[in-house]
Amino acid sequence: LYHPAISEPSVAVHPNKQALLTFWHAVSVDCPENVQLAVANQRLTKHIAFNYILADHEDGEVVAYNRAMLPPYYALLRLCCRRSSAFARSLAQHQNIHWAFRNIAPHAHLYPGAADELLRLARILAARGGSTGNNGSTSSGNNSGNGASSGSESADGREAAAFRRSTLSAYLQGEHIGLNGRTCWTTLISAFCTLVENEDDRLYVVYNGGLQMTFEALHSLHAVYVEGGGAGGSAGAIRAELTAALRWARALCRTLRTRRDAKEARALLLACKDWPECARRLLTMLNLHHRHNHLRDAALGVLREVVLIGGGAALGALVPLAAGAQCGARARHPHVCARAGDKHDARDKRDLRDKHRLAAAYRPYHKFIGMYAQYFNDLWELYHPAISEPSVAVHPNKQALLTFWHAVSVDCPENVQLAVANQRLTKHIAFNYILADHEDGEVVAYNRAMLPPYYALLRLCCRRSSAFARSLAQHQNIHWAFRNIAPHAHLYPGAADELLRLARILAARGGSTGNNGSTSSGNNSGNGASSGSESADGREAAAFRRSTLSAYLQGEHIGLNGRTCWTTLISAFCTLVENEDDRLYVVYNGGLQMTFEALHSLHAVYVEGGGAGGSAGAIRAELTAALRWARALCRTLRTRRDAKEARALLLACKDWPECARRLLTMLNLHHRHNHLRDAALGEMSFECNTRKLAGSTAALTTLIASFNVPDKVFDSFKGIYLPDKLFCFHRSEDCL
Structure with missing residues (x-):
């Protein structure tokens, strides 16, 4: 019924052929007796491979027919090969099988079932004679490092090696184009796992466009994985294929680096047009979640090999990509980056956790520069x-x-x-x-x-x-x-x-x-000059x-x-002002006026915010620091200069009356903010002591105005103490 009636070119597309092959495969699965019956028939073993297949990939009817007929046909051949090594040997050399690997296998997107069965068949045909070496090298313990087969290798082994090379050629250059790595990554990875056994095979893959195909596969797998969010039912399968593709890319690059001189290896790598885009995507993988360390490590391995081969040229190309990948990671996780970068929220456990997560995310970039x-x-x-x-x-x-x-x-x-x-x-x-x-x-x-x-x-x-x-x-x-x-x-x-x-x-x-902020301690060098023994x-x-x-x-x-820049001003004072000479220098160069401006703005921000909210603690801390610096500057001015000069310098600060008014309102803050009241009171005391009568008169005028004229801005700030109870003479006798 089958040969020659329906296996000839005149019956390329016929439902009877499909029905007979499907039936034949069905009665052979899990029935070794029927398989043995087939391989014992010499006419069958001689002619079963002569099945005319029409490979018109543009004709929808032909594609649909082949998609249904070819899987059971190749599965039947696989069962026979498994049963008979003689049949496998003859099939491995048959022209129709090589035609199938060149014309069907590269089109896995059209014939997924047939491509899968061909791969399973190739696994059997390529395994005859055993592997040439478990370590992936053609030599072990001898000097034949060029990968040539040893003279004692079996005939089956030589035939299997020839089959692997021929089939690899079909996948890489079938119909002059080979597999499409962007769409058939599963077939490509499976073909490498099946047909690549040693370094010679890997070099053959590189020289025949396999590295470029691998980069294409990585490009598509990364896109699918990222667009899917790394979750969902198929995420595990995609992640496994992505990991396998990364390992093959690393293996190919390593072989290229170790088996060829630097100049030739660099030229072959840079000839792969997709390597910069692939590198960019690999760099973004360094920011994957900590649960996927194996993916990060695999991506890091490929990047290391790329730089080791490409040298300074590759590193120079990767630098802007690495910076862009980091920025992209921050854009994808703004909530993590924002909280982790906020100093004032770092006390919160969640924000500290985010800080550690962010640090862990960028740590692989440090490892990237092992070279x-x-x-x-x-x-x-x-x-x-x-x-x-x-x-x-x-x-x-x-x-x-x-x-x-x-x-x-x-x-x-x-x-x-x-x-x-x-x-x-x-x-x-x-x-x-x-x-x-x-x-x-x-x-x-x-x-x-x-x-x-x-x-x-x-x-x-x-x-x-x-x-x-x-x-x-x-x-x-x-x-x-x-x-x-x-x-x-x-x-x-x-x-x-x-x-x-x-x-x-x-x-x-x-x-x-x-340590005490003074240049002198127990000696007479009170002018702040550096001692002769200073280093x-x-x-x-x-x-x-x-x-x-x-x-x-x-x-x-x-x-x-x-x-506007009170935080920078306060930090600059804390960093650069160490002694009284420094504080005098600040006063003589407008630093006291800047401090009054900072107090003005900080007080306004604190009052308008109601003294509460997420940022109130930070503003309160900066307000307290500004008050202490204002007090320190005024104290130094009063103690290190005569009264007339000190008064002139203070009154030259144009913002001091408004600053004083705001400081007086702070004397009535809620009892929980005693440190703010004390800081404001200390500053007012030094101002009045410096200005003497003029300062005290201005302070009393401001006090009377604030007591008698209701101020809606500060109404919400008034605590349980009335002004006359708080600003009493025994607390403020130095000031008044």
Whole structure:
């Protein structure tokens, strides 16, 4: 019935052929007697493979017919091969089987069942004679490292190896195109698992476009996995295939790197047109949830091999991609990033948990630079002088490189040590041209993104090397930054914060001049001059503090704006003011006026917020700090200068009357805020003692006005104490 009646070309598409083959397969499954009956018939074993198949992939009717007829046909051949090695040997060399692997198997999207059965058949045909080596190499314990088959290899083994190579060729170049990795990734991975046994096979795959196909498969698998959110019923299967594809990509790259010279390996890798997009997707996988460590590790392995093969060129291409992947991860998890970046909410357990999650998410980026040392000079040459010169003031590659460089240095002291040990870097890294056009929105946005990682990288290097910190403290570009960037904390909050943290390190060198904030302790050097025995580091640190204070107070001829940048102002004082000479310098250079401006704004924000809410604690802490600094500055002014000069300097602060009015209202705060009342009372006491009669008269005038005229703004703030009970003479005799 079958041969030659319906196996000839004249009966390419006929339902009887499909029915007979389906029946034949059905009666052979789980019935070895029927299979033995088939393989014992010489006419059958000789002619069963001569089944004419019409492979017209554009004809829907033919495709539907083949989709139904081919799976039972190839399954029947597989059962016969399993039963008879002689039949398997003859089938492996049959032209129609090779035709099937070239014309049916690459079209797994059209014939999924047939492609699967062909793979199962290939597994049997390729396994004859055993594997050439369990370690994936063609040689073991001998000098035949070129992968050639040994002379003692069995005939079956040689035939199986020839079959594997021929079938691999069909999958890679069938119909001149091979498999489509973007749609047939399952078939591609299964074909590699079935047909690739040693390094020679892997090299053959690379030379015949298999690496490009693997990158295509990774591209599609990543898209499916990410778009599906990594969850759902099919997520486990997709994750398994993605892991397998990553392992094959790593194995192919490793073989290419170890079996070919660097120049040829680099050329073959860079010839794969999809590798940059694939690398970008792999970089985003470093941010996957901690439960999927195996995926992160597999992606990291591929990236390492890519960089080891591509060298500086690959690393340079990956730097902007790595920065973009980090930004993309933050965009995908804004709630985690926002809470983890909020200092004031860090006390909450949930926010601390998010901080740890975020740190764990970015930790693989640090591991990515295991090869950082090997290509450090290449990375440096990408930066200097290529993109650190004035001609490249605003360029995304500079931002990407600095962001990446900072990312691989955080929590990795080895990479920081590598940087500070390089004399070229320590000499030139501070020469980064920065365009400070505060009116240009594009430039401001660029600096807001580029400057924080740059200054953070400098901070890490200073913490690692005191010699680098000493040279950086005297560098003109750092002084320029404190004069042109730090005073504009409202435009560059991240950069201003990093500059303060950098200043804290540079100002701390040589140790503090005194823990009590005074330059003298038990001696007569009360003028604050440095003692002759002070170390060189201490003198340089003092000079740096004074210079940086000048930048904050008079940067770009205006200094900080106390009404908007009170946090930066208070932090600058805490970092740079160490003794009474420093406080006097602050007063003489407008720092007291800035402090009054900060108090004005902080009081307004605190009162308008009702003293409650999520941010009230932070505002209250900053208000308390500002009050203490105002009191310290006034005390130093009163004790270190004569009364007339001190009064003139204080009255020259134009905002002091409004500040005094707001301080007086704080004397009536709720009893739970005693520290705020005491701080305000202390400040009022020093103001009145400094201004004497004029100050006391102004204070009494303000008191009378606030008692007699209802102030709706402060009504909600009044506590259980009436003003006349709180502001009593025995508490305020020094003031009144």
